[in-house]
Amino acid sequence: MRISSTQIFDIANDSISESNQAIAKTQAQLSTGQRVLTPSDDPVASTKILEIEQNLAKLDQYGKNIDIAENNLSQEESTLSSVSNLLQRVREIAVQAGNTATYTSSEYAALASEVDSRIDELMNLLNTRNVGGGYIFAGYTGGDKPFVGDAQSGFEFTGTDGQVNIKISDSTQVATSDSGKAIFVDIPAAQNSFNTSESSANTSSPAAQVSVGQVVDQSAYDDFYPEDMIITFKDDTSVVPVGKNFTITERSTGNVIPGFQNMPYVSGQEIQVNGLSFNITGTPTSGSGAADGDQFFVESSPNQDVLTTLARFSDAMKQVDGTQESKDFVAQIVADTLDNINNAQTSILETTAELGARLNTLESTKELHINTDLVSREIMSELRDLDYAEAASRLASQTLVLEAAQATFVRVSQLTLFSRL
Incomplete structure (x- = not known):
């Protein structure tokens, strides 16, 4: 069979090209340390490597989530500890305040001043932010300040009941926040209590x-409990002389509380009704004709938030005027305050225990992820990593093949009929 010069050239060129490609691939493997560079190198191994890489990426994200959760929960744990210490100090003040036989009104005023400072401190603690800027006791929202108000306007929880959850594994989520309502608001009161609001x-x-x-009169309030009251401002012309006035009604029936129809309004003046005492300040909008004006609510509750407990304790001490009646009243408030603080501390301890359980879950899950990551990388190494000794030997062999092909091509390309004459 005749073989033309062109065929000889093509065969030699293909051989040299294949050798160059083989050498280039081996050199690339040596430079990267990887046996599988493209899916075609080993389709089965490539599929498994891709799966492992995806799992490792998930583990990395779970690890970041665990770090976020640990930071948030540790901060919450620290904040709860600070709140507990603050309440312990208020407990000590309450024990002191129980010494009604020797304490004077000025001494009670000094104790009340410290409690007021503790209320401000407590408000700041309950509105603590995490490193991401969210409020740790705001529930699942986290964006708005959860506790607002003061002793004069009343305290209000504006957060939500839920929690922020973060995924730390394919099958596990952990709460990274708690609702301040559950911890600091829904605390069983020592006795029947109430809340006020606008x-x-x-x-x-x-x-x-x-x-x-x-x-101010627990027995009278217990007789009225659990009824709620509505304070409604009426038309100024409802009274003589003309002026702002209000009527107090039972919420469930709409009946007017005896003695509280069209009562003249004085800003800041004490209102005593059914064993309760409170005041309204400012200039409420009056009603017009049959239309009602501003309304305020007094709602019964078996619970009492921790801020209100401290505010009522402070207020009772400020009312001590040296009379036995005022001292008897503060003695009762002291007893209630101690019970309410105990209940608040119980709530804090229960939450702290839950935090500990969550932190333990994070720790064990993190350890599992570390072990899984290690095993996955070992498997991926076996599938992808290069045997350097074998590759070096192969490169040497491929280089010899290339050199032989090149030498053969040179000799064959120089053969002509003229060289045989």
């Missing part, structure tokens, strides 16, 4: 406010 439909500007208030 209607969201009120139109006075600046807004008139209703104080936290106080139970």
Whole structure:
């Protein structure tokens, strides 16, 4: 069979090209340390490597989530510890305040001043932010300050009941926050309690406010409990002389509380009704004709938030005027305050225990991820990593093949009929 010069050239060129490609691939493997550079190198191994890489990426994200959760929960744990220490100090003040036989009104005023400072400190703690800027006790929202108000306007929780959850494995989520409502608001009260608030439909500007208030006659309030009351401002012409006035009604029946129809209004003046005492400040919007004006609510509750407990304790001490009646009243408030603080501490301890359980879950899950990551990388190494000794030997062999092909091509290309004459 005749073989033309062109065929000889093509065969030699293909051989040299294949050798060059083989050498280039081996050199690339040596430079990267990887046996599998493209899926075609080993389709089965490539598929497995891709799967492992995806799992490792998930583990990396889970690791970051665990770090976020640990930071948030550790901060919450630290904040709860600070709140507990603060309440312990208020407990000590309450024990001191129970010494009604020797304490004077000025000494009670000094104790009340410290409690007021503790209220401000507690408010700051309850509105603590995490490193991401979210409020740790705001529930699942985290974006808005959860605790607002003061002793005069009343305290309000504006957060949510839920929690922020973060995924730390394919099958596990962990709560990274808690609702301040569950920890600091829904605390069983020592005795039947109440909350005050303004209607969201009120139109006075600046807004008139209703104080936290106080139970001044527990027996009278227990007889009225659990009924709620509504304070409604009526038309100024309802009284003589003309002026702002309010009527107090039972919420469930709409019946007017005896003695509280069209009562003249004086800003800051004490209102005592059914064993409760509170005041309204500001300039509420009056009613017009049959239309009602601003409204304020007094709602019964078996619970009492921790801020209100401290505010009512402080208020009771400020009312001590040296009379036995005022001292008897503060003695009762001291007893209630101690019980309420104990209940608040119980709530904090329960939450702290839950935090500990979550932190343990994070720790064990992190350890599992570390072990899984290690095993996965070992498997991927076996599938992808290069045997350097074998590759070096192969490169030497491929180089010899290339050199032989090149030498053969040179000799063959120089053969002509003229060289045989």
